[in-house]
Amino acid sequence: MSVPVGASRQSKNQPDVFQTSDALSVLHSVFGLPGFRGAQEDIVRHVTDGGNCLVLMPTGGGKSLCYQLPSLLRPGCGIVVSPLIALMRDQVAGLLEAGVKAAVLNSTLSWDEANEVERQLLAGELDLLYVAPERLVTPRCLAMLGRARIALFAIDEAHCVAQWGHDFRPEYIGLSVIAERFPNIPRIALTATADDLTRQEIVQRLGLDDAPNFVASFDRPNIKYEIVDKTNAQKQLQAFISDRHSGEAGVVYCLSRAKVEDTAAALNKAGILALPYHAGLDARLRETNQDRFINEDGVVIVATVAFGMGIDKPDVRFVCHLDLPKSIEAYYQETGRAGRDGKPSNAWMAYGLSDIVQQRRMIDESTGSETFKGVSIRKLDALVGLAETVDCRRTRLLGYFGEEATGTRCGNCDNCLTPPKVWNGSVAAQKLLSCAYRTGQKFGAMHLVDVLIGRLTDKVKQFGHDKLSVFGIGGELTEKQWRAVMRQLVARGFLYADADSFNALKLTEEARGVLKGEIELMFREETGGTGRAPRSKSRRGDLAAPRSDNANPDLLAVLRAWRSEVAKKRNVPAYVVLHDATIDGIASEHPTTLDQLREIPGIGDKKLEHYGDEILALVNATPGR
Structure with missing residues (x-):
């Protein structure tokens, strides 16, 4: 990676002391960003100064920067544990585009390719190395890391370590070895979502007991x-x-x-x-x-x-x-x-x-x-x-x-x-629960609906359910409405489907309160779900999005076509070349000089060097500016 203007890479060989000016310079020079978002600066400061932490930040909230930037500011190479090859590939491609010396170490590499990556790491030639969890915990990889200069360990998708999490991966269990083998190297665990139980397990397994938790808002208003x-x-x-x-x-x-x-x-x-x-x-x-x-x-x-x-x-x-x-x-x-x-x-x-x-x-x-x-x-x-x-x-x-x-x-x-309408479903619930009870709690949804509506099917006649007092007492509701009542009773814990009895609907103990009239139930009315969108009143999604009202549509089309061609030539996804927000910014601001183009968010030094002249030529050649 080249030395950014205003921030000497000597910081990679200096004590671990966070300097705001250095961090902002690298942020601007490498990533093309004007400043930090939310808690990013506090996280980067903490990790750069050698601290451990757990970061919970929503997808798209800027988690990657929280370990990529400290890896560039601290001495050594940042080791990123990542669970999927596609994630490693795309992130490394984006970093290389930005001029960062990054590599992967996973099963897609040949023996010679893996040896070359290891050589680069030991020679101090890498800024970031992405490693699969199952490879990192091998004796060979741990021994190699012990000989390298490591800036930090980042455990991405950290919820995978938790058996209570929604995406548990057994290979993550072994990552506790990082704290044991490298206790003095900062560890940052990151995930987009984790409830209290999952957070506790992440902290325990990764040795983060005394580390601060940085929890950003989970809101995605767009x-x-x-x-x-x-x-x-x-x-x-x-x-x-x-x-x-x-x-x-x-x-x-x-x-x-x-x-x-x-x-x-x-x-x-x-x-x-x-x-x-x-x-x-x-x-x-x-x-x-x-x-x-x-x-x-x-x-x-x-x-x-x-x-x-x-x-x-x-x-x-x-x-x-x-x-x-x-x-x-x-x-x-x-x-x-x-x-x-x-x-x-x-x-x-x-x-x-x-x-x-x-x-x-x-x-x-x-x-x-x-x-x-x-x-x-x-x-x-x-x-x-x-x-x-x-x-x-x-x-x-x-x-x-x-x-x-x-x-x-x-x-x-x-x-x-479109606020849903609600109706008092207490009587309907009593009818349905009574029907399930009087038919012996041995039948599924369709049969109960047949009995309630009074549909004389062969099955109803076979079991004599047309002779029950509940036969035909639910004619005021349609089949669809009865199924909605059932769904909401199951959802609220008054009914359950018994897997051992072919999903027969059975009453729970809590259903007694409904049958006795002690519990009033308000149900939501069925919605059509046609796919047509109601108009937003507050327009929160629009307010949260980058604006491109002034964008020249012809220039947008030209820039996207150019980006697609560049991406094909470089064999990378289009967004690795330039994000949509960056293209929108160019089409809105119409930069005519390299200095003006450099001020568009997402245009770092390397992208300016690689693409600046081509982009300006497209801007100048497109009419209607």
Whole structure:
């Protein structure tokens, strides 16, 4: 890496004392940023001065800078533990573009390539080295690190170390060796989401007991949260994408591999470019699909939850769930992959009774301990509560992570934009619970609906349920409405689906209060979920996004086409060359000199050197400025 103007790289050989002027100079020179955001400066100062810490910062909040900058300011090389090859590859590509000497050490390297990286590390030629966790804990790698000059250890996606977390990875358990073998080298653990239980385990396993926690706001104001009642999920999804995000990049999550492939095929049939991604695909096809999503515009990836952690794509405009995730942490992590660039984006989920039943069955049938199952059920209940709430979803989401929202309405979730209607469902609940009880608590949702509505099916006649007092007492509600009542009773813990009895709906002890009239139940009315967006009143998403109102559309198109060609030649994602926000800035500010171009956020010294003249030529050649 070249020496930035105003900040001598002698600091790499000096005592670990943070200098604001040096940090800002490197921030500006290397990353092209005018200043720190939020707690970044405090974190960088703490780590540069040799301190350990835990950082919780939302996706797109600038976590990477919190270890990349101290690695450049401290003597030695920063070692970054990263769980996925794609994440390492993209981050290293971006750093190399910025003039930082970075490398990876993972299974994609040949023996000779790995030896060369090790040589560079021991020779002091690297600023940052990304290492897979399973490689770092090997005796060979630990011995090599013991001979190198290490600036810091950064454990990215640190929630993977926690068995209570939503994305536990056994290979992360061994990372406790870092504190044991290198106690005097600062350690920074980073994650986008972790509840109190997960934080405690991160701290314990990584030896961060006396280290400060830097917890940024979990709020992503540019993301609009929307949860709709599931009717025909694929058609609802098609309408959502066609009406709101035609030609834009997005991620669709499904629980099973079969559903991933079916959904991708349905979207393609509807004229939406969609690619499947799951562990059962051929490895080469999986990698090809991921690369197309990263490098091409307007690709929708349909995936299991195996996809996404290593994706650094900033212009994902929407994340959809066709199945209920396991927890709020998983939901937050996955939806957080939308709008990393700060522009308005959507988190959309279709949700129904079958989702709750399916997730509860998976927990019941798991091999985990009873304690683990209990924690999993509580996490699922919290997510179901988020789905069923009639209040602001953002307030509910932030409250789960212990953060108090400012105000009671965010103005950028479905419940705030179109407040749901509620109705007193106490009598309906009593009818449904009585029906489940009088039929012996041996039947699923469809049979109970048939009995309530008075539908004389063969099964109803076979069991004599047409002779029961509850037969036909629910004619005032439609089948869809009864299913909604069931879903909300399951969600609130008055009914449960027994996996051992073919998902028969059974009453819980708490249902007594409903049957006795001691508990009043207010239910939300069903929503259509057509995919059409209500207009935002507060426009929080727009306010949070970089503005490009003055951008010349012709220049934007020219710059994006140029960026695409450069990215293909350099074999890197387009956003590694320049982020959308940087291109928007150029098209808005119309710089005519290198000095003016240098002031656009995202243009560092190396990018100015590599691309400055080409960009200015494009600006000057495009009419309509």
